[in-house]
Amino acid sequence: MEGRATHDADDRPGNAPLVGRREALDALGHALDATEGGTFAFLALVGEPGAGKTRLLGELTDAGAARSLPVLSGRAAEFEQEMPFGAVVDALDDHLEDHRTGLSPQALRLLGTVFPALADFGESGPATAPAGSNGSADPRVARYQLHRTVRHLLEELAGPAGLVLILDDLHWADEATVELLDHLVRHPPKARVLVAVGYRPAQASPRLAALVDAAGPHSVHVAVDPLTMSEVEEFLGPDVSASRCEALYKASGGNPFYLEALARMDRGGEPAVVADDAEGVSWDMGVAKLTEVPSAVRTALQVELSALPPEALTLAHAAAVAADEFEPGLAAVAAEMDEAEALAALDVLTARDVVRPAAVGRFRFRHPLVRHVAYASTAAGWRLAAHDRVAAHLAGLGAPAAIRAHHVVRSARFGDASAARTLVEAAGVVAAQAPATAAYWLEAALDLMPDDPAPDQNGAAPADGSPTRVELMLELAHVQAVSGRASEGRLTARNLLNLLPTDDTIRRARAVQLCAVMERQLGRVHEARALVLDELRGISDRQAPAAVLLRIRLVFDRIQRIDIRGSQAVLDTIPESAPGWGPGLKAAIASMRPMTAYGAGKISEAIAYAEAGDRLFSAASDNDFTDCLDCMVWLGFCEIFLGRYEAALRHLERCVSIARSTGQTYILGYFLAGYSRALLLQGRLAEAAAAADEAAAVGRELRSREVVAYGVMQQCLAASWAGDHEFALKLGDEAVANDTGSGEWWTAMACVARACAMVNAGRLEEGSAALIEACGDGTKGLDMSTLTMCAETLAWVRGVQGDAQDASYWADIAGALAVEEVVGDTGLARLARAHALRVHEPARAAVLAAEAADMLRAAGRLPDAGRAEFTAGLANGAAGLRAPARERLRVAAEIFESCGMHGPHAQAVREQRRLGVRVPAPGGRAASGAGGRGxxxxxxxxxxxxxxxxxxxxxxxxxxxxxxxxxxxxxxxxxxxxxxxxxxxxxxxxxxxxxxxx
Missing domain, CATH: 1.10.10.10 (Winged helix-like DNA-binding domain superfamily/Winged helix DNA-binding domain)
Structure with missing residues (x-):
């Protein structure tokens, strides 16, 4: 913090010499060094309120400017915590005009939904977007899509010079901002970018506090601690006596801002209150409480404010209400002052250093704690009226609902239908990018509304167009589901069920489905099943669409457990069609049948069912899947198990699109994980890794361990095949750690992914033991295709270890699991037999491996075809057949290179060199072999x-x-x-x- 707290009132403490903080300044310098060196860096300054984080960030600004690094700064605000991306908009919005030409039209449209400077490009910008049927301004703009676009924006802003992005007071940031930062540290911009943040540890959300760990080696953590006694003496200056220094040190605890506030009061002739008790004003948005300000400091700030002339004090109160960074005109409206009076009062506030100039024509309090005290010291009635005046003024200017909502939510009275409509409209605008904010505003709207006079039997809206309480609760449950607030959402859905009449089966079914989804997000799969069963007992017509939706929900859950008998028992009671069923429901039912047939070993029947499901799915429109889209995931996964990869990709890609367009992001992760698996088997590793990464990102947004695991285990396999073994092992550990104890397919698959990563990393014995444990005796819920893959892997391990007998055992199992109709699995079984024979019959092994390569290539499994070619090459080499060995290894190397499988490609190249083939090294140089140490x-x-x-x-x-x-x-x-x-x-x-x- 700055020193010489006894300076005159018109001195600017931000310009005073810095006291102490040598280690912190060194850390700032190291972060800037990394950025200048061309890498991304993440710097977190963490300390209690008033500790000096903002001052240190100011030092970072000066140091960045001295190195010719552009610096952009923004901060979150205490009384605007619900504003989506508030700190990021504050930092970037004023600088986007000059960078429009560097952004694509699609990027401009996405960014226009968040940044006012680009609102005219937005497809449904904040100023004009109506609430959609699912509460989303543009539901196609999924959060992670926006995150990627902001990352590209930072790369554009950085350019060749680099960029320092400073975001202060992030303990007040909305969830959307923290989600964005989480994305940035996990997927760093490919530019010279330093992101520096400051926050208070006690008020930081767990996700904000975890950013440093998520950033890994790119991160720098700086603890901003209190000043020592000697530093306090230097801070206060030589004119303050030793006894007074000691008293102020004890009163402030060495906190620079508290110290300065007490010194200001002391300088004004008032005795500084020395106390160590703490009390504060608490205001809660449902996310984090305000700072507890020590009473001595709060008294000092109140004394400072009370010394202002009446007009200046009124404007200070009004400015605290208006905005964190306020325009004088808006503060004048809140204060009910004319412009001349307001400007004169503003002169006093700036002269007394209560507020300081910010951007052109705007001002800010010198510290958030000053605004906190100014706001909290206003009378409750006056404050409510001031917010009301600002809201009315903004409405007269045509400001969008999302801007007015901040003031409406703090001034509306119970029964104010207009205010409720404003909040609902605002929620609709921000739901896609900031569902947590949408949930907050919908909750506030519900608080304003009286109970519906009577249950709305026909779903008709009131005459004034306002939504009913039931409709808002259904929408609230939806945004809570997609924002990761499953605990609150399940309560909303259950309360909604208590309000809905028993014969309102359609809306009850949707509420039950949402509640069941959130129970699953919380790992409460048994409770989800019980909820569905309980609702079904109240529906007499078992073939009614609402009843069938719930019954196939049971099938969905049983397939997760690979409970084939239970799934089939339910499906046997459901016909292919019935009166009142729409195309989507028919397709959903048809999509479940292939999986149950496959699980029962009826492969031909499963293929026929898959073809029927394909026809029904293709015939239905996207709008037909409002309530049953999640069922389609099993059609995609079954097609993968059956080796129908192109059909699976086509269906899963469409499901991803529908999930985005209908706002069903709570099921999006499953589709992305399936899409990744199909891409991986085809050898499209980069695409597979990207889809898996998105699936994991969706899971983190939902705070669903299950969805995270679905994505991470596919990331693990993609990284392992690519040869990034350390990353793959880390991902495998994460996938297994997310096990909720449900015993479902994905929990066993996570163990398989980690075991495969171990094997590929060279930990053969440990990996094979983990793989055997994951598969068990075949009853742990894994599909036959995965079991065949595991058996082939184990045959390879035992073959490498020279254990022909055990390799033959696993080859027998692979052969028993594989079926003729699934060519890829049959090819793997043949490859497993080649592994077993390679020890003692290499020539025969080479023939089988070559046959396996042809089969796997025909099946579309390019990576496995490359592995078979590689095995054939090794076997030919062992048999002394050098020419075919070289050719097989050449083909294997080409396949691995085309797939991006760097580790296997390196192995194939080394084997070629051992056979005397001169393979060019990367960059076109001829390989030098093992000779030549240099x-x-x-x-x-x-x-x-x-x-x-x-x-x-x-x-x-x-x-x-x-x-x-x-x-x-x-x-x-x-x-x-x-x-x-x-x-x-x-x-x-x-x-x-x-x-x-x-």
Whole structure:
């Protein structure tokens, strides 16, 4: 914080010398160094209110400017916590005019839904967007789409010069802002960007506090601690006596802002109150409470404000009501003053350093705590009327509902239908990007509304166009579901069920479905099932659309558990069609049947059902899937299991589009995960990783461990196949850690993904044991296609380890699981047999592997075809057939390279070189082989390089010793030197480094 708190009133403390903070300043410098060096950095300044975070961020601004790094700053505000992306808009909005030409039309439309400067580009900008049927201004604008676009915007703003983005007081930020930052630290901008934030630890949400860990090596955490006694003496200056310094130090606790406030009062002739008790004014938006200000400091600030002339004090109160960064005209409206009076009062406030100039024509209080005290010290009735005056003024100017809502929610009276409509409209505008804010405004609207005079049997809206309480509660449950507020949402849905009459089956079914979704988000799958069953008992007509929707919900849950008998038992009671059923419901029912047939081993029947589901799904319109879209996920997954990848991609891609357009983001993650799996099997790794990443992002937005796991386990497999083993292992651990104990398919699949990552990273024994544990005896809920893949992997591991008998055992299992109709699985079974034979019958193994490669290529499973080609190449080499070995390895390398499988590609290249093939190194250089120490990576000797390459292939120390005719101890000695030269501590680190180098 600044020093010399005894300076004159017209001195600006922000310009005073900084006292202490050497370690913090060094950390700021390191962060700027990283940004100048071309990498992304995330800096978090964390400290109690008044500790000096803002001052340090000011130092960062000056240091960035000194390095010619552009700096943009914004902050969240205490009394505007619900405003979506408030701090980000504050920082960027004034600077977007000059960057329109660098953004695509689509990006401008997306950004126009958030930034007022680009509102004229928005498809449904904040100024004009009506509330949609699902409460979304433009439901196609999913949150993560907007996040990606903001990331690209930062890259555009950074340009070649770089960018420092400062966001202060983020403990008051809305959830949408924190979600955006979470995306940025997990997917850093590809530019010289430093994001610096300041927040108070006690008020920070868990997700905000976790940003530093999420940013990993890109992050810098700075704790802004209180000043020491000696620093307080320097802060106060030589004119303050030692005893007074000590008294002020004890009263302030070394907090610079508190110290300055007490010194100001002391300087004004009032005795500084020395007390260590704390009390404060609490105001709650449902997210975080306001700061508790120590009574001594609050008294000091009140004394400072009370010393103002009456007109200046009134304007200070009005400015606190108007906005965090206020225009004099708006503050004058709140104060009921004419412009001349307001400007004269503003002169006094600036002269007394109560407020300071901000942007052109706007002002801010010198510190948020000053505004806090100014706002809290107003009379409750006057404050309500002031908000009402501002809301009316903004309405007269034609301001959008989302801008007026902040004041309406603080001034509306019970029964004010106009205010309720404003809040509902505002909620509709922001629901897609900031559903938590939409939920807050809908709750406020409900608080204003009296109970409906009678249950709305026909769903008719009131004559004035206002929504009914039932309609608002249904909409509230929806936005709570998509904002990750499942606990609140399930209560809303259950309360809604208590209001709805028993014969309002359509809306009751939708409420039950939403509630069941949120119970699942909370890991309460049994409660979700009980809720559905209980509702079904009250519906006499079992074939009514509402009843069928709930019955197929039961099928959905049972398929998750691979309860084929239970699923089939319910489906057997549901016909293919009945009066009143729409195309979407018919398609939803048809989409469940393939999975139950597949689970029962009736593959031909499953294929026929899948084809029927395809026809019905294609014939239905997007609007037909308002209530039953989630059922379609099982059509996509079953098609993947059946090897019908193109059909699965087509269906899942459409489901993703429908989920976005109808606002059903609470089921979007499942579709994205299935889409990723299909892409991965086809070898489209980059696309698969992107889809999986989006699925995990959706899960984090929902705070659903299940949806996160669906996405993360697909990320794990994509990273593992790409050769990024450390990242894959981390993702595998995360996927397994999200197990809710439900015992469903995804929990076993998460264990499979992690085990496969271990195997691919060279941890063969540990990985194979984990894979066996994940599969069990085949009754742990895994599908046959996954079990076949696991059996083939285990056959490969045992073959590499030289255990032909155990490899043959797993090959037998793969053969028993595979069915003729699914060519890909049959190809894997044949590949498994090749693994078993390669130990003692390499020539026969080569033939089988080549046959497997053809089958897998025909099935569209390009990565597995590459693995089969690689196996055929190794087997031919072992059999002494060098020419076919070279050709198979060449084809394998080409496949791996086309798929982005860097680790397997490096292995194929090394095997080619062992057979005398000159393979160009990356960048067109001819490979130098193991000879020539100067060309070896990391300064490895020829022998060390050879051992490192074998480690990267997953060979154990014993296997390396046998192959190179060395002792195990000699291998261990060489390997310890490899660790030191590469800078790693594990075999996994060696494998990752070598694969990346190749």
């Amino acid at each position: 060309n070896a990576p990391y300064g490895l000797s020829p022998r060390e390089l050879e051992i490192a390459q074998l480690v990267a292939e997953g060979r154990s120390n014993q296997q390396i010793a046998e192959q190179l005719f060395l002792s195990v101890r000699t291998v261990e000695t060489h390997l310890s030197r490899v660790f030191a030269k590469i800078g790693v501590t594990s075999r996994v680190g060696v494998a990752t480094a070598m694969n990346r180098h190749d």
